[in-house]
């Protein structure tokens with residue numbers, strides 16, 4: 200049995216913290232209003248990973264840069280309401296490792312296909328870096344890399360499975376991180392995607 204570990208200072212892995220059936224159903228509902236899409240980036244490309252958001256604020260990218268927006272640039276409408284089930288999950292995961300006042304106002308949902316990856320980057324579009332970030336893995340397994348203060352070099356690697364939750368607090372939330380190329384799951388060859396739901400306090 201895998202138990203909660205501090206995989207990096209102030210970074211906690213909560214293995215099998217949640218079931219994912221309800222999460223998947225709620226994602227289906229959200230993407231009817233705000234579908235997954237790649238977003239343009241300032242360097243003239245598109246994000247590798249299709250994404251969407253729910254909650255008061257959503258992370259967006261365009262030719263101008265990265266920021267949080269109260270509306271979906273595809274429709275001009277507010278993002279879908281964050282399901283209470285999502286909010287409570289993020290809250291209880293944060294509280295389980297000592298962050299008792301976490302209140303997510305932003306929820307980013309990433310969709311990874313087999314063969315896709317997320318390059319090394321820092322998350323720095325939020326206003327209050329003392330607030331933790333909570334991330335939930337659904338579907339295909341992934342190897343997550345934490346590089347530390349440099350973009351590349353030697354990384355701490357963490358395997359993430361369906362239902363695993365990570366909480367990034369303190370200094371760890373400013374670390375460079377990446378997701379290695381997603382592979383098929385030999386234990387479940389029919390599985391085609393990994394979803395990651397990231398909860399943030401953005402404002």
Ligand code: MD5
Nearest residue numbers: 309322332334367371372373374376395
């Ligand atoms: C993922 N997503 O698996 C990850 C989970 C993203 C992203 O990285 O930006 O959409 S969030 C992991 C994370 C968040 C904030 C800080 C750190 C890692 N960190 O300092 O290592 O789709």
Ligand code: FE
Nearest residue numbers: 320321322376
């Ligand atoms: Fe990130």
